Amino acid sequence: MNIGTYLDNVRATTPLVHNITNYVTVHDVANILLACGGSPIMTDEPDDVEDITSICGGLNINIGTLNKRSIEAMFIAGRKAASLGHAMLLDPVGAGASRLRTETAKRLIADFRFTTIRGNISEILALASGGSSTRGVDASLADAVTEANLQAKADFAKAFAAETDAVIAITGAIDLVADATRCYAVRNGTPRMASITGSGCQLSGMMTAFLVANRESPLGAALAAVCAMGLAGEIAESRMQPGDGNSTYSDRIIDAISLMDGATLERGAKYELL
Amino acid sequence: MNIGTYLDNVRATTPLVHNITNYVTVHDVANILLACGGSPIMTDEPDDVEDITSICGGLNINIGTLNKRSIEAMFIAGRKAASLGHAMLLDPVGAGASRLRTETAKRLIADFRFTTIRGNISEILALASGGSSTRGVDASLADAVTEANLQAKADFAKAFAAETDAVIAITGAIDLVADATRCYAVRNGTPRMASITGSGCQLSGMMTAFLVANRESPLGAALAAVCAMGLAGEIAESRMQPGDGNSTYSDRIIDAISLMDGATLERGAKYELL
Amino acid sequence: MNIGTYLDNVRATTPLVHNITNYVTVHDVANILLACGGSPIMTDEPDDVEDITSICGGLNINIGTLNKRSIEAMFIAGRKAASLGHAMLLDPVGAGASRLRTETAKRLIADFRFTTIRGNISEILALASGGSSTRGVDASLADAVTEANLQAKADFAKAFAAETDAVIAITGAIDLVADATRCYAVRNGTPRMASITGSGCQLSGMMTAFLVANRESPLGAALAAVCAMGLAGEIAESRMQPGDGNSTYSDRIIDAISLMDGATLERGAKYELL
Numbered sequence: 001m002n003i004g005t006y007l008d009n010v011r012a013t014t015p016l017v018h019n020i021t022n023y024v025t026v027h028d029v030a031n032i033l034l035a036c037g038g039s040p041i042m043t044d045e046p047d048d049v050e051d052i053t054s055i056c057g058g059l060n061i062n063i064g065t066l067n068k069r070s071i072e073a074m075f076i077a078g079r080k081a082a083s084l085g086h087a088m089l090l091d092p093v094g095a096g097a098s099r100l101r102t103e104t105a106k107r108l109i110a111d112f113r114f115t116t117i118r119g120n121i122s123e124i125l126a127l128a129s130g131g132s133s134t135r136g137v138d139a140s141l142a143d144a145v146t147e148a149n150l151q152a153k154a155d156f157a158k159a160f161a162a163e164t165d166a167v168i169a170i171t172g173a174i175d176l177v178a179d180a181t182r183c184y185a186v187r188n189g190t191p192r193m194a195s196i197t198g199s200g201c202q203l204s205g206m207m208t209a210f211l212v213a214n215r216e217s218p219l220g221a222a223l224a225a226v227c228a229m230g231l232a233g234e235i236a237e238s239r240m241q242p243g244d245g246n247s248t249y250s251d252r253i254i255d256a257i258s259l260m261d262g263a264t265l266e267r268g269a270k271y272e273l274l
Numbered sequence: 275m276n277i278g279t280y281l282d283n284v285r286a287t288t289p290l291v292h293n294i295t296n297y298v299t300v301h302d303v304a305n306i307l308l309a310c311g312g313s314p315i316m317t318d319e320p321d322d323v324e325d326i327t328s329i330c331g332g333l334n335i336n337i338g339t340l341n342k343r344s345i346e347a348m349f350i351a352g353r354k355a356a357s358l359g360h361a362m363l364l365d366p367v368g369a370g371a372s373r374l375r376t377e378t379a380k381r382l383i384a385d386f387r388f389t390t391i392r393g394n395i396s397e398i399l400a401l402a403s404g405g406s407s408t409r410g411v412d413a414s415l416a417d418a419v420t421e422a423n424l425q426a427k428a429d430f431a432k433a434f435a436a437e438t439d440a441v442i443a444i445t446g447a448i449d450l451v452a453d454a455t456r457c458y459a460v461r462n463g464t465p466r467m468a469s470i471t472g473s474g475c476q477l478s479g480m481m482t483a484f485l486v487a488n489r490e491s492p493l494g495a496a497l498a499a500v501c502a503m504g505l506a507g508e509i510a511e512s513r514m515q516p517g518d519g520n521s522t523y524s525d526r527i528i529d530a531i532s533l534m535d536g537a538t539l540e541r542g543a544k545y546e547l548l
Numbered sequence: 549m550n551i552g553t554y555l556d557n558v559r560a561t562t563p564l565v566h567n568i569t570n571y572v573t574v575h576d577v578a579n580i581l582l583a584c585g586g587s588p589i590m591t592d593e594p595d596d597v598e599d600i601t602s603i604c605g606g607l608n609i610n611i612g613t614l615n616k617r618s619i620e621a622m623f624i625a626g627r628k629a630a631s632l633g634h635a636m637l638l639d640p641v642g643a644g645a646s647r648l649r650t651e652t653a654k655r656l657i658a659d660f661r662f663t664t665i666r667g668n669i670s671e672i673l674a675l676a677s678g679g680s681s682t683r684g685v686d687a688s689l690a691d692a693v694t695e696a697n698l699q700a701k702a703d704f705a706k707a708f709a710a711e712t713d714a715v716i717a718i719t720g721a722i723d724l725v726a727d728a729t730r731c732y733a734v735r736n737g738t739p740r741m742a743s744i745t746g747s748g749c750q751l752s753g754m755m756t757a758f759l760v761a762n763r764e765s766p767l768g769a770a771l772a773a774v775c776a777m778g779l780a781g782e783i784a785e786s787r788m789q790p791g792d793g794n795s796t797y798s799d800r801i802i803d804a805i806s807l808m809d810g811a812t813l814e815r816g817a818k819y820e821l822l
Contacts, residue, residue: 030298047342251799257519301573
């Protein structure tokens, strides 16, 4: 399928996405979901999540500022979403940086078959191996996916996809999107995306909408979302004027998603099957 | 009274507004309150809300990401605000979408006489009738206020105003602002306002400041706030450049409010008594 | 030391800062930390804060939307950070406006030696004297630091610095930065900074990164951060175009920080030893 079609399908169906996410980047997650053609709803109250998940098509669980209440809500919402066959995404923010984050992410993966797990390389390593050099919420340089280790990292991604039965999206300077048998590398994006908060969280929210609108092909949907986010970063970069800095850049990413159509995404997507 | 005067009264008195609101749009609520000339303060801790409400002039209760703690805080703050005769606004975000939201909003309405209740048509229907087709936090198309059903919806708004003894503000493509005997239709705004998160929450925060600064005329104050928000959306739209998208649009709405004076509001307000 | 060097040291070392902060301005705090060259991480779950604080170099405690859970987290994180010798900053948002805020801030100061305490004059007065005219989260006009009372306020700041063994940063139209023996006045900034939410919270986050990167000279680090924030406000002001308002201004402050280097800060900083 044409990569742009995945986006067109989002705009055609307005998928409703339930987000249990952190309070740092939640506003951006809501806005990028609207910008790509989805519809966001947020709740992390255990007594509220079953009803809200029930009216949605997808569940985006992001552990960025997890707490006991929201963890309880993640499991309740997860059980309901799983029972309804919803698209489910896990963003294990900071896995490897604290026991609570690592263990919560592992318990979630043990209890639910996520459609997609999206994180940076250090977070994904922490979940796969139990040991990692995570530096807070940013990936460790030592872990980074590079041209030199691309095939080894792709093999890792496919193995973790096989283990979890999920599409694995590992984002960084080079992004990897894999299922058990295939791994794509994506070379969209710009270095400046690492200098603003929330581009990963935004991608997870948007990706959930892509998964809902393209239930038959989660690998393609995840790949298309990764390309769309990176392309938006490139478009934003191309519009920077003298004096513009991080905050303007951040706004322009959401601007670019709101203006992107399938044809633009198809032309701009830079991916290859490894 | 001139519609613009309601805004001038806000800027002249800097009303302090206590907001118990959701963490998705809270930043925008704070900024629009400052932009219109008010002063925001947020707290949802039961042990903190009495003191904070006491130093304010108005209380804005928004149930967008309610939880057990914040619900408790809503009732404690509500009792204190009611005892002090403060302006009180309820924004029943997602009423109709979950039992907890619908029941919490109904309990709040049962316990307190709100100065104003502001929501989309599906949320207000859920509170009036107990049954609705709410689709998440967005209004259902089937419920929408249109030119064809305008008088019937106005009658509904007046009846709910009579039932609750509150001014009812129902916002959408056409907005309705009613008390028990009069209903205004407002035709400010642009369709793009539905594509960003938080324009409703922002309006509720700003409206509370208008209610505090114009205690003698809540119907006029709510009407003026609705006109101001819609006019800001039009001004923002008029400033969009090629390449600008949702995030720039969102910023420009707050920009427009921060620059708006009473004379501009008076000239731009588009309302009629039905 | 050259004032600009403090900023250069942040960019050279990417200090990781743990923030327990309010959900109103948390997104701006994360972004300004990234913009100045630091790296933010947020968590307020008692079971998560020890691990997260352990991998950081500094702890920024902001009581803006404190609750029982986050208060518990503040003390747990504080004990761990203190035991590790981390830079610790307290931003007592709304101290004086509620008993819970005043008492929590006082308990934190009693339990921990903060590297720096940063607030507006009303908040700092509330902590020093137990009585204040705090108006919500904004400083009372009656308390304001002016040219007429500058020396008296400087003496107060030095006395409170001696009492707490912390650097005291009091921000407003004129900022004061003091230790027990020296007090600087800073005259950077513009009045418009008071019309947006979060410039104080942003400064506290950024200042913590300056403190981590310049452990040997907290007074200079706090002074440099205050100058940087005010200078960013001036740069943002200079870029305002017709039709630009509060939200654009807010974005341009973070833009300016992201583009600022030590030489620019050194040239633009306006401070004097009183």
